[in-house]
Amino acid sequence: MDVIVVGGGVVGLNIALSLQAQGQTITLIERERNRTSASYGNAGHIAIEQVEPLASMAMIRSAPGRLYPKGALALPLSAIAHWLPFSLRLLHAAKASRFAAGKAALSAVVAQAMPAWHRRMANIGATDLLRTDGHYIVWESAESARKGRAAWTAADTGTAIFHDATEAELRELSSITSTPVHGAIRFENTGQIIDNRRLLEALEAAFVARGGVIITADVANITDGNAPQVRLSSGDVVPARKVVVAAGVWSKALLEPLGVTIPIIAERGYHIQSPVHKWPKGLPPVVFEDRSMIVTGFEGGLRAASFVELGHVSGPPDRSKWTRLRRHVSELGLPFTNLSSADEWYGARPTLPDYLPAIGRLTPEGNVWYAFGHQHLGLTLAAITGEMAADMLSGTPAPTAFSLKRFQ
Numbered sequence: 037m038d039v040i041v042v043g044g045g046v047v048g049l050n051i052a053l054s055l056q057a058q059g060q061t062i063t064l065i066e067r068e069r070n071r072t073s074a075s076y077g078n079a080g081h082i083a084i085e086q087v088e089p090l091a092s093m094a095m096i097r098s099a100p101g102r103l104y105p106k107g108a109l110a111l112p113l114s115a116i117a118h119w120l121p122f123s124l125r126l127l128h129a130a131k132a133s134r135f136a137a138g139k140a141a142l143s144a145v146v147a148q149a150m151p152a153w154h155r156r157m158a159n160i161g162a163t164d165l166l167r168t169d170g171h172y173i174v175w176e177s178a179e180s181a182r183k184g185r186a187a188w189t190a191a192d193t194g195t196a197i198f199h200d201a202t203e204a205e206l207r208e209l210s211s212i213t214s215t216p217v218h219g220a221i222r223f224e225n226t227g228q229i230i231d232n233r234r235l236l237e238a239l240e241a242a243f244v245a246r247g248g249v250i251i252t253a254d255v256a257n258i259t260d261g262n263a264p265q266v267r268l269s270s271g272d273v274v275p276a277r278k279v280v281v282a283a284g285v286w287s288k289a290l291l292e293p294l295g296v297t298i299p300i301i302a303e304r305g306y307h308i309q310s311p312v313h314k315w316p317k318g319l320p321p322v323v324f325e326d327r328s329m330i331v332t333g334f335e336g337g338l339r340a341a342s343f344v345e346l347g348h349v350s351g352p353p354d355r356s357k358w359t360r361l362r363r364h365v366s367e368l369g370l371p372f373t374n375l376s377s378a379d380e381w382y383g384a385r386p387t388l389p390d391y392l393p394a395i396g397r398l399t400p401e402g403n404v405w406y407a408f409g410h411q412h413l414g415l416t417l418a419a420i421t422g423e424m425a426a427d428m429l430s431g432t433p434a435p436t437a438f439s440l441k442r443f444q
């Protein structure tokens with residue numbers, strides 16, 4: 037085969053499809069048949085408004101006020117060995133000059149995210165999976181509405197535009213919550229994936245229908261060189277001409293033995309989801325900004341997601357986060373049914389300290405490439421990352437801002 041893609045999350049699947057479209061023979065190696073990673077558990081929001089890297093002085097200044105349990109940012113003591121060095125690197129990355137360079141690089145790809153998703157959905161015959169009619173941001177007090185609206189008005193939102201919610205829109209929002217809505221804005225051209233599970237299945241089905249091979253197996257390690265090899269945990273070795281590592285937060289374990297430093301952290305989030313609910317059909321995602329919670333109506337159920345818990349990918353979940361989500365939902369009176377038996381999920385955003393992805397080639401002479409570290413924007417950027425990876429393997433380098441060299 038020509039190329040092995042390691043990792044079949046939303047990023048790896050898009051890379052596999054884009055490479056396949058160039059006429060290459062592709063094998064995707066993914067250990068899970070039914071994905072449980074962030075590619076499944078995310079909030080489904082195509083966030084083209086988020087063009088500023090989260091590693092900023094504003095984010096650092098606001099951190100104390102956002103700490104759990106008051107806010108959504110959790111720094112568990114048990115994970116201090118992970119988040120302390122990460123935070124020191126983040127402080128460095130937030131310096132004005134690095135922030136400005138990061139913002140230029142990130143906003144350029146975010147600007148291409150929605151067109152790339154349109155191309156991808158058309159390409160796999162699944163245009164119904166993408167809606168592009170925006171999302172709401174809601175505030176629960178006059179004070180937070182004033183501050184929140186001012187912050188969004190001052191922010192750079194790239195190609196995304198918003199307006200103050202109209203009377204009709206406020207009425208629609210009031211119909212889903214029993215607490216007063218003191219203010220809201222409506223983004224007009226951001227997006228939503230109708231169902232994450234169906235998206236992953238549709239991407240995979242298109243890949244297989246076009247001759248792609250999926251091996252369900254755990255990759256133990258990779259060698260680089262003229263003839264790279266992917267060794268499975270079973271001991272089997274799969275040879276290829278080229279390898280692309282797109283294994284989310286697990287990419288570190290596969291790539292660091294090849295001589296790079298990857299200061300990635302598992303930025304863990306949680307969701308609850310009720311299959312039965314009364315969310316109005318057609319209502320886009322709603323962010324309850326005072327609670328740092330986003331609620332999305334998917335085909336498979338109504339989902340409330342939140343929390344940024346800096347830790348280790350394989351640590352046990354903190355059950356209090358699901359309790360907190362349930363409390364938010366009940367306090368807001370949101371139309372979840374059987375809240376006590378809602379599905380519970382947690383998973384890791386793959387996040388680097390400057391909140392930029394890692395997309396590039398490991399060494400100029402080698403045959404291993406990488407695309408991971410998409411933090412809060414992995415769903416948003418998956419389709420454009422696929423296109424960039426295909427260009428990269430045919431000789432057009434990715435932006436240097438995304439190279440792993442920045443951490444060496």
Ligand SMILES: Cc1cc2nc3c(=O)[nH]c(=O)nc-3n(C[C@H](O)[C@H](O)[C@H](O)COP(=O)(O)OP(=O)(O)OC[C@H]3O[C@@H](n4cnc5c(N)ncnc54)[C@H](O)[C@@H]3O)c2cc1C
Nearest residue numbers: 043045047067074075078079081255284305413414415416
């Ligand atoms: C609560 C929450 C809400 C979010 N909401 C949004 C949102 O609304 N919009 C947005 O754009 N982003 C959102 N994100 C971020 C987004 O989900 C991630 O950035 C994205 O899913 C990363 O995709 P990925 O394919 O790189 O990694 P993953 O989804 O982690 O996939 C990696 C895959 O690689 C496989 N793998 C790993 N190691 C190996 C190995 N050794 N062998 C074989 N297979 C392996 C794993 O099984 C996995 O399937 C959210 C994240 C969270 C946690």
